Amino acid sequence: MRIQISPRKRAFTVLGNEVLRDRRLSFTARGILGYLLSLPDGSREDVRTLADKHPGVGRRGVAKAVDELVRYGYYLRRTVRDPETGHVRTETFVYDTPHTDDRPEPPQPDPDPAQATDPGTGEREGGETGASPLGTKTTGEEPSLPEPVKLTAASSRGAALLARIARYEPRLALSATEALVLAPLAEQWLAHGVSELETRSLLTDGLPRFVYSARALLADRLGRKLPAPRVHKDPAAPAAPPAECGICHDPHPSPDAPCRSCAEPRTTAPTAPLSPTEVASLADIARRALRGMPALTTQGCSQPT
Incomplete structure (x- = not known):
């Protein structure tokens, strides 16, 4: 209730x-x-x-x-x-x-x-108006009431956020006065750039089975779970170049260090030198290819495919 x-x-x-x-x-x-x-x-x-x-x-x-x-x-x-x-x-x-x-x-x-005078307020015999019938001393002051919470644009945004969260989770329903009191804390979440979906998830995750004071619970979570300010990039700013390896220029997250393939030592076997006959055959194949003539198959050198 x-x-x-x-x-x-x-x-x-x-x-x-x-x-x-x-x-x-x-x-x-x-x-x-x-x-x-x-x-x-x-x-x-x-x-x-x-x-x-x-x-x-x-x-x-x-x-x-x-x-x-x-x-x-x-x-x-x-x-x-x-x-x-x-x-x-x-x-x-x-x-x-x-x-x-x-x-x-x-x-x-x-x-x-x-x-005789008309009935109304005023002093009476034996004490002030409104004195206790028991004769106990009274302060004579009028009862004071809390000052109404002033509504601002920021508090209205925070109160609206808390109201939408209460519609999603009825156990966190607040009165209008309680929502305005907690509105500055909710406004800090909006100022930090936290989305409403993330705010609702952080405030409603892991609720106890019985919520005896929604105001106290929300006041604690709004102050304790406030995320760090979100950094939003300018969409008009040019995109940063992708990081790549400084040796082979392949995509690599750390340009200051070589990628794995460049960092590993090469273990390829050395090739044997060509014989003079193979060198002459390759030179003849290159000349015929430039002239548009079919290449001849020589011993020790296969026709390229």
Whole structure:
């Protein structure tokens, strides 16, 4: 399962993992709790309105989920009597951590209507807005989010290369943010002149059976297996002459050294000198050949074929 979370700077809710992973609560109760905590302070929600907005759960299912939140301290109902009118109303409080009795009481509304203000953010009695219900000290700073990765021409080329490799090997699939983070490393392969086929072979060869972190594996291989820069010849440059032996001028990879046949000592047997009769016969054959006359066969010398 690949988890992808988009960076946000507004309209988001910070919620601890221990709340969403509280096994005492059903998934319906966790969903309702997350929805209630995302609403602004002063919102009016009850079982009926929640059931109307989520018809798939039903009023009975919503009531059961709210009872779970009440049982484990995430949802609190309190009866408040107006000192002037004497009317009794029920107020609800939703907490992002289980409510305990040692927590401070929630602030009571101002009985004077002239001093009442619209519900909204602002300071409250006993601490800053957003203070922990447990009374623990908070930093008062807004949660910071990672800066978005800037997209450049080089990073887009590297990210596109990683995306094509992921289509060939699904175990190396990356999110968009992870691909942009690793794009500079992939761009180095393109700058070194490594072909996409060779890049895919080096990055996907010998993968483990289970890839638990494609980003960590690719980051390691992109940095560790980077080949040396490729040297590309100019196609317009003249071709270099073939290497040959310096003695017999036959093709030879090392022109500084003689080929094998020239380096081996010659062991041919010496020939015997010709006799005067053979010399005269050869001279007569040469003269007749020049004049276009048939050659005569003499003793000791055969007619050439």
